Amino acid sequence: MIRTRGLIWVTASCVALVGTALAHHGWSGYSSEIQTLSGVIEQTNYGNPHGSIHLKTSDKTWEVVLAPPARMTTRGLTADMLKVGTSATVEGYQSTSDVKEMRAERISIAGKTVELR
Numbered sequence: 001m002i003r004t005r006g007l008i009w010v011t012a013s014c015v016a017l018v019g020t021a022l023a024h025h026g027w028s029g030y031s032s033e034i035q036t037l038s039g040v041i042e043q044t045n046y047g048n049p050h051g052s053i054h055l056k057t058s059d060k061t062w063e064v065v066l067a068p069p070a071r072m073t074t075r076g077l078t079a080d081m082l083k084v085g086t087s088a089t090v091e092g093y094q095s096t097s098d099v100k101e102m103r104a105e106r107i108s109i110a111g112k113t114v115e116l117r
Helices: 002-023 069-074
Strands: 030-045 052-056 061-065 087-095 101-109 112-115
Touching (some): 030 101, 052 087
Parallel strands (some): 061 101
Antiparallel strands (some): 087 101, 101 112
């Protein structure tokens, strides 16, 4: 009985870890050419595994993948700085599979630039 419970626990733990690993994407799906986007934040997520914003530029709205919240906080980018309606400039790499997605290297808001990687 105890062995069965242990086996069930180990199996469930392995399944959870595999699911987490598959859900986390690598950075190989992004261009190697850096781009700069400027616009207004329309939506924000300061959550794990990575924060994100929707940045409205002159031609489209981009989903910009930021750093994990702990790194953003440590480097001085607070959730309060990413409010909807705030102007921002982002430098990063466009997704090779989604023309509206970018992985951010740095973000500038109100004259402050924060390195995200």
